[in-house]
Amino acid sequence: MEQHLEPGREDILKAAQRIQPYIHRTPVMTCSAIDNLAGASIYFKCENLQKAGAFKSRGATNAVFSIDPYDLKQGVATHSSGNHAAALARAAHLKNIPAYIVMPENSSKVKIAAVKTYGGKISFCTPTLEAREEKLNEVLNETNAFEIHPYNNFSVIAGQATAALEFTEDQPGLDVLIVPVGGGGLLSGTALAVHYFSPSTKVIAAEPSGADDAYQSFYQKRLIPSLNPNTIADGLLTSLGTLTFPIIRRLVNDIVTVNDQATMEAMKLVWERMKIIIEPSSAVALAMVLRHKQRFAGQKIGIIISGGNVDLMHLPWL
């Protein structure tokens, strides 16, 4: 059954059980060099090592596997330039139903290839939100597919919450858990999971200063859309949603912005010292910690590395 209510404790536990056969329980890594630099103990939950290279596999899989099969007979559809596209294509492939993906024509070749790998049927559109929504409506009308929004969907949010659930199980006693925020699917899911399973842990979001709609919305207490966002963190361009914002407003402790230069340096630091590939959107959280060392000194910090899908032909420092 589709969820029509904000995910509760049981919904998150059920989501974890439902998707468990199809996703990785990702490892938690540490790095003494980065700990020394930060003056804190940082635990990284490596969703870059998740199926399809990002936490998005959790939400997409939970949605596809929890929605009434009758509604899914004609397949699923979404518009996404990024990780949700590949994750949804993969989840649909597991269910043996078609996935219709609307992608902006300037999407990176790597992301287009990933969607194709999982058998996703791609329709291209011009790279504006308007064109994306228009094209998606066309596709929905033609195919009768079921729309799975990248974040403004409670089944998706419950799925994303399972990353923090695993994290609090594997690394109890975190003082703070920090995640990046774009549309807020990961952030709202994390806030719910922490609320139910590790209530003494604070949840803080890190956001690029060039796409700070979540920061603005959080402090102005109303949904302010992202206008002309500009950041290397290509997974964080979207605006908060009507379902994610109320959860974030209620359960998140703070949202802190960080500039792209710091994000790029943090990304390179992780590649160099931890030998794992993380995408710019994932580096925002560490960048924020390193810019606010006093605030986090001596704490036990959890960071969810959201994904590792990078176009290796275009690295931000080259």
Next chain:
Amino acid sequence: MEQHLEPGREDILKAAQRIQPYIHRTPVMTCSAIDNLAGASIYFKCENLQKAGAFKSRGATNAVFSIDPYDLKQGVATHSSGNHAAALARAAHLKNIPAYIVMPENSSKVKIAAVKTYGGKISFCTPTLEAREEKLNEVLNETNAFEIHPYNNFSVIAGQATAALEFTEDQPGLDVLIVPVGGGGLLSGTALAVHYFSPSTKVIAAEPSGADDAYQSFYQKRLIPSLNPNTIADGLLTSLGTLTFPIIRRLVNDIVTVNDQATMEAMKLVWERMKIIIEPSSAVALAMVLRHKQRFAGQKIGIIISGGNVDLMHLPWL
């Protein structure tokens, strides 16, 4: 005590116990996309996630912690442009003794920085083997430090053997274990560990065709030095040693060469699909498997990812 004999079963077990507090038991990873491509089941032992970013920490640590403390009073020394330099500096730092490292003046900034991080004292020389040996002799005379050769040393070989020991414990029943070969420290250690702990597993080495001294030596049954090696696998430029070659000749099943183009493609494939940073030298083994799919079809293959120290400013595909 220093080892003067080829490491036996007990020496490898003792090495594992000795270095255990100072190194990571690295994870074994798999990748379904790469398995599909290879038509085989490949298990990757991730020594790129090892301390100092390479398996070299095993051998260097075992040497420093097994040699008579009296001999080490004045510190240790080596010449190395790469991972052994950082590994030895780190091991010496753990023992609180100085490490004198002779490095060619064209060594990458990243590798120089790594040695400095661990407090190594660097002397630069011109980038020829002659100049390196000459400079090292000067340093040894001045300091009375104890030389720890990167591979032609039985304590180092016993240390490197512990990677394959862990691998055969964590992933029993491998049909074949494949490692890259440069000086032969990892290869001879792997061959010994497999001989003692998983005798039904074959050991095969992969070598760049532009630095094929091990292949030549193996098939001509005499030590043939590497002359003007030319490969992107910068960790595999050195020639087999007088201690490593006899072990390799006796216990290794085959040595197969592979060209740099295939190595570069395999490296990029691992970065893209596994989201881990591996250095060119580590990609040689997977490249070889992908070039010989018929030979390995359906097998359970182990590959030791030797290291992840890459200059991120200069990637081979850019």
